[in-house]
Amino acid sequence: MPSEPKAVVGSEPKATVPAESEASGGRDVVGAVLKACTLLGHFSADRPTWMLNDLTVASGMNKTTVFRLMATLVQAGxxxxxxxxxxxxxxxxxxIGSAALAKLDIRSAAKPFMTELATAFGNTAYLMVPAEQGAVCIDLLEGRNSLVVAGINVGSVMPYHAAAGPxxxxxxxxxxxxxxxxRGLSAITDRTITDVGVLVEHLDEIREVGYSVSNSDYLPGVAAVAAPVLGRDGSVVASISVGGRAEEFEGDALAAKIEKVCDAGARITRIVQALPRG
Structure with a gap:
């Protein structure tokens, strides 16, 4: 019987990157262009058109600034x-979007969102896809926190009835x-659900709320939050999640992670559903 995967806690925190390098980009960033991109980011399939006043409120920018930037974007076509x-x-x-989508796959589509999650919370972000033998981790991105999950790597196959992503x-x-x-439900830890009736009820609840939260059911002391990525036909094609120390997944911190992971799952879903067929 394979040995139980272990969570290893490092003794020293990872080095931090100066805030200027991470965020502002220094003098290389053109503020007006950045603001114009921010305005374009408000347009979506759910909200394809905006009036000036509404866009001003949503962006938090000065109305004159919004008007001038949008006039420039109109002039540019x-x-x-x-x-x-x-x-x-x-x-x-x-x-431009179609050209980008033509070369996009689910891993590259999810990468910006994984980076955002790992940066925001310092936890490890995971991308998993379904396979016959279990959930396969196809990408991960470690955050700044010092928890190293020794049992989950790129290529790891995990049982579907444990951990948030699966x-x-x-x-x-x-x-x-x-x-x-x-197949029957084996116990990975003493918190793994092995009763079929309990698992079915748990899965129904997950499906209803749209996300999964796990705590020590795959790795002792490790918790995670995951959201699904759905294809055009509504079938599940992947999951995106963040995992880390269980004590970091409580109260307001847990609520923030649920919100951001669900948003990431929904946004990746929209991208995946827009990918060219074939």
């Missing part, structure tokens, strides 16, 4: 004005659920 005076993104934005995929796939439960 990146934004159009509707008959009602609303702004909407123009065809060049879609052409269980959130199991919860969103009836086919996976039927096959996996039929």
């Amino acid at each position: 990146w934004v159009d004005r509707t008959e009602e005076g609303a702004y909407r993104v123009a065809m060049p934005v879609f052409e 269980t959130v995929m199991l919860a969103h796939s009836d086919a996976l659920r039927d096959k996996w439960i039929a």
Whole structure:
């Protein structure tokens, strides 16, 4: 029987990067361009058009600044004005997006969101995909905290009934659920769910709320939060998660991680669903 994976806590924190290098980019960053990109970032499939006043409120910028930046984007051909005076993104934005999507896969699509999660919380971000034998970790990004999870690496195959990333995929796939439960549920730790009825109830709850939270059911002292990534047909194609010390996944800290992981899962889902077929 394989030995139980262990969580190893390092003795020294990792070196930090100066804030200027991480955030501002120094004098190389053009503020007006950055603000214009921020304004474009408010346009989405859920909100394809914006009136000036609404965009001003949403961006938190000065109204005159928003007006001038949007007028510049209109002049450049990146934004159009509707008959009602609303702004909407123009065809060049879609052409650039299509070119980017043509070379994109799920790993590269998820990487910016993994970086954002690891930076925001200092925990390790994981990307997993479903496979016949279990959930496969295809990418991970360590945060600044000193927890090293020795049992989870790129290529690791994990049981579906333990840990947040695997269980959130199991919860969103009836086919996976039927096959996996039929195999029997082995205990990885003393907190692993091994009762079929309890697991089914747990998976139903995960599916209803849209995310999974685990605590010491795969690695003692390690907790995680995961959200699903769904394909065009609603099938689960991956999960994105963050994991770390269990004490860092409580109260307000846990709520913040749930919100941000769910947002990442939803945004990656939109990207994946826009990828070209084939």
